[in-house]
Amino acid sequence: MTWLDLPADHPFGITNLPYGVFSTAGSSPRVGVRIGDLVLDLAAAAEQAGMESYAVWAQGSLNPFLALGRPAWTSAREWLVEQLTNPAQRDAVEPHLVPLADVTMHLPVEVADYVDFYASEHHATNVGRLFRPDSEPLTPNWKHLPIGYHGRSGTVVVSGTDIVRPSGQRKAPTESEPSFGPSVRLDIEAELGFVVGGSSELGSPVSVADSDEHLFGVVLLNDWSARDLQAWEYVPLGPFLGKSFATSISPWVVTTDALRAARVPLPWQTDPAPLPYLAGEATDDGAGTAYGLDITYEVDWNGTVVSRPPYASMYWSPAQMLAHMTVNGATVRPGDLFGSGTISGPEKDQRGSFLELSWGGKEPVALDDGSERTFLEDGDTVVLRATAPGPDGTVIGLGECTGTIRPARTQTP
Numbered sequence: 001m002t003w004l005d006l007p008a009d010h011p012f013g014i015t016n017l018p019y020g021v022f023s024t025a026g027s028s029p030r031v032g033v034r035i036g037d038l039v040l041d042l043a044a045a046a047e048q049a050g051m052e053s054y055a056v057w058a059q060g061s062l063n064p065f066l067a068l069g070r071p072a073w074t075s076a077r078e079w080l081v082e083q084l085t086n087p088a089q090r091d092a093v094e095p096h097l098v099p100l101a102d103v104t105m106h107l108p109v110e111v112a113d114y115v116d117f118y119a120s121e122h123h124a125t126n127v128g129r130l131f132r133p134d135s136e137p138l139t140p141n142w143k144h145l146p147i148g149y150h151g152r153s154g155t156v157v158v159s160g161t162d163i164v165r166p167s168g169q170r171k172a173p174t175e176s177e178p179s180f181g182p183s184v185r186l187d188i189e190a191e192l193g194f195v196v197g198g199s200s201e202l203g204s205p206v207s208v209a210d211s212d213e214h215l216f217g218v219v220l221l222n223d224w225s226a227r228d229l230q231a232w233e234y235v236p237l238g239p240f241l242g243k244s245f246a247t248s249i250s251p252w253v254v255t256t257d258a259l260r261a262a263r264v265p266l267p268w269q270t271d272p273a274p275l276p277y278l279a280g281e282a283t284d285d286g287a288g289t290a291y292g293l294d295i296t297y298e299v300d301w302n303g304t305v306v307s308r309p310p311y312a313s314m315y316w317s318p319a320q321m322l323a324h325m326t327v328n329g330a331t332v333r334p335g336d337l338f339g340s341g342t343i344s345g346p347e348k349d350q351r352g353s354f355l356e357l358s359w360g361g362k363e364p365v366a367l368d369d370g371s372e373r374t375f376l377e378d379g380d381t382v383v384l385r386a387t388a389p390g391p392d393g394t395v396i397g398l399g400e401c402t403g404t405i406r407p408a409r410t411q412t413p
């Protein structure tokens with residue numbers, strides 16, 4: 001129990017403790033931990049407590065802390081729990097708590113490499129049907145490896161950043177020539193982002209079993225997607241400008257430690273069984289080393305919840321994605337970020353993109369204000385929210401990831 005006066009079901013209670021980067025008026029961005037509706041100024045509290053390593057938290061990104069690796073993350077969490085539960089610490093800690101209402105949140109991580117996977121069987125099947133109606137929906141490799149592409153780390157932005165409608169080339173199958181202009185099929189993708197820490201040596205893969213050493217935490221991620229640009233440009237090398245204009249992430253990085261009670265077994269991977277380097281091992285909690293996560297999303301479009309994608313339905317696990325990403329010997333660096341891919345469950349109201357919800361623009365989605373939508377219009381706001389079960393009946397909040405669409409700035413080629 002924390003000495004703070006918090007309801008037991010507060011989504012940012014003592015079992016959560018996510019990290020972010022915040023500033024207050026006139027101060028520089030630095031690392032904070034959220035507890036309830038307060039932010040603990042970590043460097044200030046740690047310096048006062050005489051911790052030598054407090055300076056890693058005085059920085060404008062989590063990267064220096066991510067670089068320290070798992071042992072440092074574990075001892076920091078133990079120290080935090082002690083600070084916030086032992087009444088004897090209250091007088092020392094309380095001056096370093098800032099009301100959430102007084103802070104500006106910043107991008108929590110200086111994103112090193114950014115990769116986006118495609119780990120939902122339901123999403124991959126739906127998009128396959130829509131983009132490649134004359135082929136099998138899942139490509140032959142899909143159940144053998146977690147498919148991904150390298151994205152653009154420099155355009156990952158923090159929740160609340162406006163999204164300027166991208167312009168580019170597109171050509172519908174019915175048109176004979178490509179044309180240029182603002183995207184008319186602007187979409188979202190509700191995803192989970194994994195924040196990676198520690199480092200590895202070039203040439204040495206990170207195994208499924210070792211993935212916990214590197215998986216620091218998660219953020220909500222919206223992979224904004226211009227479907228008209230994407231459909232024309234993606235053959236044969238994959239997504240490029242249709243997805244590289246902006247990717248939003250939530251400001252609070254919820255640690256994998258806080259998500260231990262949310263671990264669930266993966267959907268059955270027997271037909272086919274993955275190659276040994278992707279296979280997980282059994283663990284006492286039943287979830288295995290290649291575990292899934294029981295996180296439930298809400299996709300809110302201008303105030304209407306249009307979908308509730310369940311992360312537990314994802315086929316490939318974060319451990320498998322990390323193992324695959326490094327099996328060729330590619331390194332991991334502190335601040336690497338990889339997206340799970342769009343989360344879509346089996347039901348229609350569990351789809352994580354508007355492409356799927358409107359079935360390629362053919363079935364408009366009704367909003368509570370009486371309007372209808374297929375793709376995003378200027379001024380539209382999308383909010384992703386999610387929660388997970390925590391230990392002892394608590395709730396782990398992942399917060400919000402929001403963005404509003406602004407008009408295109410480029411009209412002509």
Ligand SMILES: O=C(O)/C=C/C(=O)CC(=O)CC(=O)O
Binds near residue numbers: 127
């Ligand atoms: O199937 C395709 O051609 C493309 C699918 C996607 O939009 C790629 C993507 O971002 C992966 C994902 O979010 O699951």
Ligand SMILES: [Ca+2]
Binds near residue numbers: 117223341342
């Ligand atoms: Ca995506």
Ligand SMILES: [Mg+2]
Binds near residue numbers: 222
């Ligand atoms: Mg993107």
